[in-house]
Amino acid sequence: MIAGAGLGGLAAALALLRRGFDVEVFEQAAELKEVGAGVQISANGTAVLFALGLEEGVRRWGVHAADKEIRLWNTGQTWSLFSGIKPSGGERYSHPMFMLHRGDLHGMLVEAVQRIKPGAIRLSRRCIGFGQDGAKVVLTFEDGEEVKGDVLVGADGLHSVVRKQLFGAATPHFTGQVAWRGLVPIDRLPENERRLVGTNWVGPKAHVTCYPVRRGELFNFVGQVDRTDWQVESWTAEGTKEECLADFPGWHLQVRNMIESAGTLFKWGLFLREPLSRWTEGRVTLLGDACHAMLPYLGQGANMAIEDGYVLARCLEASGGDVCAALMRYETARLDRTTRVVQGSADMTGKFHNEALADAAGAERYVNAEWHPDKVRARYDWIYQYDALAVPV
Numbered sequence: 001m002i003a004g005a006g007l008g009g010l011a012a013a014l015a016l017l018r019r020g021f022d023v024e025v026f027e028q029a030a031e032l033k034e035v036g037a038g039v040q041i042s043a044n045g046t047a048v049l050f051a052l053g054l055e056e057g058v059r060r061w062g063v064h065a066a067d068k069e070i071r072l073w074n075t076g077q078t079w080s081l082f083s084g085i086k087p088s089g090g091e092r093y094s095h096p097m098f099m100l101h102r103g104d105l106h107g108m109l110v111e112a113v114q115r116i117k118p119g120a121i122r123l124s125r126r127c128i129g130f131g132q133d134g135a136k137v138v139l140t141f142e143d144g145e146e147v148k149g150d151v152l153v154g155a156d157g158l159h160s161v162v163r164k165q166l167f168g169a170a171t172p173h174f175t176g177q178v179a180w181r182g183l184v185p186i187d188r189l190p191e192n193e194r195r196l197v198g199t200n201w202v203g204p205k206a207h208v209t210c211y212p213v214r215r216g217e218l219f220n221f222v223g224q225v226d227r228t229d230w231q232v233e234s235w236t237a238e239g240t241k242e243e244c245l246a247d248f249p250g251w252h253l254q255v256r257n258m259i260e261s262a263g264t265l266f267k268w269g270l271f272l273r274e275p276l277s278r279w280t281e282g283r284v285t286l287l288g289d290a291c292h293a294m295l296p297y298l299g300q301g302a303n304m305a306i307e308d309g310y311v312l313a314r315c316l317e318a319s320g321g322d323v324c325a326a327l328m329r330y331e332t333a334r335l336d337r338t339t340r341v342v343q344g345s346a347d348m349t350g351k352f353h354n355e356a357l358a359d360a361a362g363a364e365r366y367v368n369a370e371w372h373p374d375k376v377r378a379r380y381d382w383i384y385q386y387d388a389l390a391v392p393v
């Protein structure tokens, strides 16, 4: 039984179904959909998605990111992020990186799960708690229904009910940063601003990440700014273009064009949670944001949830029916890596936006130091080179 049909819960369901396990996914929402936003899938996540049979869809709907650019907030000066560490004409990592619309990736996972087991995903099933004994787990829903299974995986996201019952609720700490997000139809942008490249615009008090998704039809815009007056952690709170533009005064015309051309803009406060030191109790474990929510600065929250799902399936297959041992194996295989990524993401705070970026000369020194090939290798290689298909379990 999996609680939560987000990217992590569905990746786990698909990995398990493909190995012959019987799986049911219980989702609180009444319909299957994802937030309208982008997600960057790096080599480590691509490896899993391809192994789950999604290569064709990822290539069709995603945009391949051959490189990424760093650009200066006011002048637009440009630096390449990965060209210094790639062999000429080739990929540095085992799999390519893709930029996707979350809804497209979610839709691919849903379809693949339902192809193997129609009816595997049950909607309007909000879990409120569970009980377990030596033989079974019983999951309870808000309407009083109960279902029994051998294992429960809490893939129920940031406000996980399963986590709360296992180890208590996480305490979120406000970071002092607010993020804006929106989608921009590419045909609203001038011809010369339609390049299919992912960019991190860096500035003294804010930074902007934007990249193409959905075959290049849309641009995903995320602008993160130092601001303490909005401390609501919501994916659906709307803001206005005027307010968003006011957060990026003096920024390059391309950034301001993007804000002006966006559809609805949403804003949310960024919060940090301590990673857990344990995920498992008997037949119940956790996965994804439920146990290791992170700041978005390394673009790894979804990648980690997808890796979790695959490794969990491998552990259950390798356990010979001893599910409690399998869940402990899974926790052991995943805990250190995900904790390091949570910490690495938090350490990126203040790197993408930094006072040194206020003027061009300071920015040149800062970018050349912070995105020196040695630093880029140290920051990303260990994340992207991980192989969820082969890591010992």
Ligand SMILES: Cc1cc2nc3c(=O)[nH]c(=O)nc-3n(C[C@H](O)[C@H](O)[C@H](O)COP(=O)(O)OP(=O)(O)OC[C@H]3O[C@@H](n4cnc5c(N)ncnc54)[C@H](O)[C@@H]3O)c2cc1C
Binding pocket: 003, 004, 005, 006, 007, 008, 009, 026, 027, 028, 029, 038, 039, 040, 041, 125, 126, 127, 128, 155, 156, 157, 158, 159, 160, 161, 179, 181, 222, 287, 288, 289, 290, 294, 296, 299, 300, 301, 302, 303, 304, 305
């Ligand atoms: C701005 C931003 C940008 C990001 N960009 C990236 C990126 O580029 N790359 C990347 O890898 N990650 C990125 N992430 C992180 C990523 O989106 C998350 O880490 C990822 O979606 C977590 O997946 P999940 O399945 O664990 O949780 P979720 O996607 O939150 O799914 C949880 C599911 O559980 C359901 N649920 C909740 N409670 C219950 C309940 N009680 N009963 C039943 N169902 C329940 C929810 O409705 C939901 O469907 C970003 C995050 C943010 C905020």
